[in-house]
Structures are given as structure tokens and as C-alpha cells.
Amino acid sequence: MKEIMGWIRSIALAVVFALVLGIFVFQPYKVDGHSMDPTLQDQQRIYVSKLSHTFSYLPDYGEIVVIDSRVERERSFLDDIVSHPLVALLTGTADDHSMYVKRVIGRPGDVLELKNNQVYRNGEPLSEPYIKEAMRDVADAKWTVPANHIFVMGDNRNHSTDSRDIGFIPLDHVMGTMIENPFQSEK
Incomplete structure (x- = not known):
């Protein structure tokens, strides 16, 4: 019985450690769809640093982030727990499609414009070598990013x-920023 209790304690400690690590430090995500082509592929596994979410860092321009797309609702700490892969698997919410992988285009105070199928930030056209193709048939638009918010776009602009x-x-709602995959070898 003593040996069984030792195993249960060890397993419980490992589960708690995995939860803490996934909620506060880093977490794997799977890309779902083609909105980040050609940078990221459908079903590709990426690793995300959760430190920006934990400490409310503002991500830099061009960083790839995972966001909770349900922007109309408030997020709570319970949302962070439920979105952990282990908890999602146990609760049957593993197929939740509310997490999007996108690129940061605008930060608080930025004026973003779409004109002539090009993105402008604060009056300057963006150089975006990472996009799949030029945007087609885009209506002119203009936004000013409010405080404590960001503006994101997929690299496959015509399908994002x-x-x-x-x-x-x-x-x-920014869950974290993508980090290079330490487990994937260079080709």
C-alpha cells in the first residue's frame, strides 16, 4: 500500500507540474487550417511561450501569436486551465477551434490602413516578405488600435x-508568442 501511495503522489505531482508549466510557461498548439501559409502548415505543431500572457507583455510587430478569438467575452483564469491540452482532453474540449495562430500587425495607438491591396501602418506601407500572395479584391479600410489591444492578420491574407x-x-486574449521548435531539426 505504501508503494502504491508513493506512485499516486508522484503521478499527482507530475500532473500538477505539467499543468503549471502549460498554463504559465509554455504550451504546444497545433495549427488548424491554411491561414498562416506559407510560414506554418496545416496540422503543424508549434510551441508557444506563455510568459507574455502570464506577465501581460505586449507582443512585437511581426511576432506569431496564439489568440483566443472569442473577443466578445471576458477571459478568466478558468479559461487558461480549461485550454490546457491535458484538461481539454479530459473534458472533451480538445477540438475547440477558438484558438487562432496569427501575426501581430498593429499595437495600441497604431493607425492601420488597407488601400490598393496593401497594408499601411501609421502611413507607411509594410514590407511583408512572409505573406503567401498579395491581397486581392480588398476594400479600403482604416482602423486605430485601442489601448490594451493588438491587430493580427494571417500570412495567407486571402484565406484568413x-x-x-x-x-x-x-x-x-493573447495566449502566447511562438518560439522556435527545439525538438525539430533543421532541414
Whole structure:
């Protein structure tokens, strides 16, 4: 019985450690769809640093972030727990499609414009070598990013649901920033 209790304690400690690590430090995510082509592929596994979410850091321009697309609702600490892969698997919410992988285009105070199928930030056209192709048939638009929010877009601009559709992303909906995959070898 003593040996069984030792195993149970060890397993419980490992589960708690995995939860803390996944909620506060880093977490794997799977890319779902083609909105980040050619940078990221459908079903590709990426690793995300959660430190920006934990400490409310503002992500830099061009960083790839995972966001909670349900911007119309407040997020709570319970949302962070439920979105952990282990908890999601146990609760049957592993197929939740509310987490999007996108690129940061605008930060608080920025004026973003779409004109002539090009993105402008604060009056300057963006150099975006990472996009799949030029935007087609885009209506001119203009936004000013509010405080404590960011504006995100997918690299496959013609096939991406992003801030153009869902609106500005509150900082507490930024789950983290992508880090290089330490387990993937260079080709």
C-alpha cells in the first residue's frame, strides 16, 4: 500500500507540474487550417511561450501569436486551465477551434490602413516578405488600435479570419508568442 501511495503522489505531482508549466510557461498548439501559409502548415505543431500572457507583455510587430478569438467575452483564469491540452482532453474540449495562430500587425495607438491591396501602418506601407500572395479584391479600410489591444492578420491574407473580421484582440486574449521548435531539426 505504501508503494502504491508513493506512485499516486508522484503521478499527482507530475500532473500538477505539467499543468503549471502549460498554463504559465509554455504550451504546444497545433495549427488548424491554411491561414498562416506559407510560414506554418496545416496540422503543424508549434510551441508557444506563455510568459507574455502570464506577465501581460505586449507582443512585437511581426511576432506569431496564439489568440483566443472569442473577443466578445471576458477571459478568466478558468479559461487558461480549461485550454490546457491535458484538461481539454479530459473534458472533451480538445477540438475547440477558438484558438487562432496569427501575426501581430498593429499595437495600441497604431493607425492601420488597407488601400490598393496593401497594408499601411501609421502611413507607411509594410514590407511583408512572409505573406503567401498579395491581397486581392480588398476594400479600403482604416482602423486605430485601442489601448490594451493588438491587430493580427494571417500570412495567407486571402484565406484568413483575423482582426479584419473578429476585431481587435485584447491583450488578455493573447495566449502566447511562438518560439522556435527545439525538438525539430533543421532541414
